[in-house]
Amino acid sequence: MADQELHGAPRKNRNARTALTLAGVVVGMIGLSFASVPLYRLFCQVTGFGGTTQVAESAPQEVSDRVIAVRFNADVNGKLPWRFGPLQREVKVQVGENRLVFYQAQNTSEKPVTGTATFNVTPLKAGQYFSKVACFCFTEQRLEPGQEIDMPVSFFVDPAMLDDPEMGDVNTITLSYTFFRDLDDMDDPAEEERQTTENRLGNGSRSATEVN
Secondary structure: OHHHHHHHHHHHHHHHHHHHHHHHHHHHHHHHHHHHHHHHHHHHHHHOHHHOOEEOOOOOOOOOOOEEEEEEEEEEEOOOOEEEEEOOOEEEEEOOOOEEEEEEEEEOOOOOEEEEEEEEEEOHHHHHHEEEEEEHHHOOEEEOOOOEEEEEEEEEEOHHHHHOHHHOOOOEEEEEEEEEEOHHHOOOHHHHHHHHHHHHHOOOEEEOOOOO
């Protein structure tokens, strides 16, 4: 009996260690699942992955002679009763030059609606060099019934792109926005769930590159 107890003790210890290890793995996976979204966003912001633009407090002091054409695109998700588009379809900017442009939005419904904009630039590799000083996309936008507003975007193309050989063939950058209905603005839980799925997939948008 004593021998059995002696031999059984290491086995129990191994089982306990295995159980603790598995529990640690499960806890770690849960923690990663919660952290994955903010970590992914941080990764995109730092690297420009997927055409994610950067945020800057001010424009550079030096302006290069190299000129980049910046085009503007706009889309509206089908659940958002807005018209939305750029007031200028294209501007030419010098690398390092701070430029201010405007988009325009109008609430075509009969009740207040809040929208949230997603954004990126193409080619995707230009994301890490496209910086915004100010943008309507930084906050939610609430429009009253029939209200029409002009929304500013202040941006520049970072001179650091001049030192990147992969950016040598980039002469045009397209800045794109898609407005979605804010999730907190929805009354129907089922509709909110559908909107969440569409926001993630980026589907269900109708093109609105021009304001009529």
